[in-house]
Amino acid sequence: MNYALKTRQVCLFIIAFLPLSKLFVLPSVLAKIANEDLWLCTVLSLLLDFITLSAVLYACKKADTDFFGLLRANFGKAGEIIVLVLFLIYFTFKAINPLTEQNEYVKLTLYTLMPTLLYFLPFFIVCFYLCTKKLRILGRAADIMWLATIIGVIILFAMSIANADFSAILPISARGTTAVLKGTYKSLNWFGDSAYLLFFIGNFKYKKRDYIKIICSFLIHAIIVTSFVIIFYSIFTSIAHRQRFALTEISKYTVVINNMGRFDYVGIMLILLSNMFSLSLPLYFSCKILNRIFNFKRAFIAPIIVVSIQVIIMVFLNENIIGFISFIQDYGGIYFLIVGNILPVFSALLKPKEKIYANQAN
């Protein structure tokens, strides 16, 4: 069997793309809700993702076909479409928040003199182009982009860690369980990335030690995100929630800036570059779902539909989108939890295609 991906690419995919969307607005949102306990919210959300990922990996181990094939074999065509539609809605809404963050970031940080949506819209060309490509290309992108992510993160950490006062995150759980749980609930939108890995089922050869390799890469991703929020809060403490874009703010006090300009922008630009792939992921998998449901003859039809919907949302809700996102965060949390975390856990219960057909034959 010719697999689209290698285990290495799955690991690098997790390291390269999963941490990025959590480095923009999430730290300040969590700082507002849970203050010094923001990292506990992150850890809890990551723990949820870890459980989901473990279940998905178990499904990978058992699977003899891809995710679509498993759904078809277990639930029939109608059942498959229902599940896929649930994921389609999930990915459509999951994409809105990071895209809006990116748009805001581009407008307010990079184009302070001319903040307009126009500067962000070309991103959708990249998104469209990537969506027309096969899974193999996503694996190759991970092969190359993990370096950009890691270098970017290292630059930012190196330039900010000296200003951090880590005692700021103590005492642990100072704000109580409610604040932590509330923070976790509100951050569900940023997590739930293990659902992406459902689409890797059957697309890479699952070998004996792959579980450890993939979990290790998930841990690297978890360490990046957790360290980032800890350093962020340790620098800004009580004013952390006012620093909307943690990515830009985290290194702004470094002394190098005076001598070398915003050298940290090298790291930020590398992260922004990697983030273009990361932002495209929900749309990419939406395209795969649409293609499966409608079986489009041409590769560009699903990307046109999916990207157009996001462009329309961005353009029409241009100034009001923050309200829309608050609505998603307040009321969509349960949906994100169910489809992003709980539903993928059940993938572990899916029976292999061969087994089902063998039972039917008997």
Added chain:
Amino acid sequence: MKLTRTIDENVTYLKKKLASEDITFLDLTVGTKNAVLIFVNDLISKNEVGELVLRPTTLFSGEPSEDELFNAFLSPEKFKRYEHNEIITDVLLGNAVLLTDGFDFAISFGLKYFEKRAIAEPPTSTVLKGPREGFVESLPVNISLIRRKLKTPDLRFENLSVGKFSNTPVTLCYIDGIADKELVKILRKKLSAIDIDAVLDASYISKFLGEHKTSIFKQVGNTEKPDILAGKILEGRVAILVDGSPIALTVPYLLIEDFQSPSDYYNSSYSATVARAIRFISVIISLFLPAIFVAAELFHLQLIPLSFLLTIVNSIKGIPLSPSYEMFLTLLIFEILNEASVRMPRYVGMVVSIVGGLVLGETAVTAGIISAPTLMIVALSGICLYTVPELEQTFSVLRLLFLIIAGSGGGYGLLVSIAMFIIYLISFENYSTPLCAPFSPLIKEDLKDTIYKGFIEEHEFRPKSIKSKNKKRMNIKKDREIN
């Protein structure tokens, strides 16, 4: 059309087809039989024709048999031809063909001789250390240069002819057992399918071999040096040699090939690694520096250190053009100078360097038309690109494109275009070989001949990026084992 046993019929037909005045039909007698020797005047060695063909014909007294006739000639390269078309092709290729009355075949003698350029170091890949010989325009000479490097019976040369009017000899070259047989089959098929008037250079063939006709990137590797070609063939590639061209093509092609210089393999691994890293950084500087500078100047001033910003502000004071126009114009002037310096006679090259580089640049800055930092960035970018000359054409176009995007869309626009560029590059495949291998897809084992040039012991296996059944290329023996 087959030859008849009557010489007059054959000669009449051939005279009609080969009516040009540079083609000689020399009447002879072979014993009691009439014969005609056909050749192109300036393509054969007249001495050899006299010695190896004409002299033996005088030795016959009676009527020769078929075998006697064929065996009488001492020429080491002789073939029987039964078709008119075969004869026409042979004559035009520079063979001498003997038609004899009463026989339904002709004898074709390979006695080509024409003025050739001497073997010299190719100007496109000069080295301080290592072999200096380069290919010439003669296919047999090029074949001999490769054969001298690889004295193995597994080295295969397959001859084909391409071009309706040029009938250019094209040779496929590979090592049996190392090269992928499927690839050889595909190339053979592709070359045979080329229907073109004439092949005047190897680059004509390379256009047909690329699988993406509109791509800006090279899809076929090339070299002018037999040592490099031998190295590439030994890695599992297939070479295509074209008569009349000093450039040998190689397939499949990887982007990293152009970052590898022949001298890397003759110098120490340390210096080769540093040299490659410099090439890699130079290409990035060349490709993106003008764009980044313009984006920073127009949209992201915070990226520039304060002291440098003050220098820039002072230097652009009074410049009538916007930073993007200024950079674009300077790059355009650079490209014009570049184009002119390639085409103009060498003796005026110095004048252009002075006028273009010193007078034009210096005066433009003094006159306040172009700022000094812009000029410096263009100069740096221009020089940097020449560290990888093979990519110069492609990347100079891309550099202009990135500049336009950065000038209109700023840093984020530039990032968008870089992301597009990356997706394009990583999805690009030719003959099932990804252009960006071994970086994407990542092939760990092959990384030791990329930016990092590994020690000789690390090259135990052939690159995995190129399909080959024979994977091992050397046996590493430890000193202990040798002693």
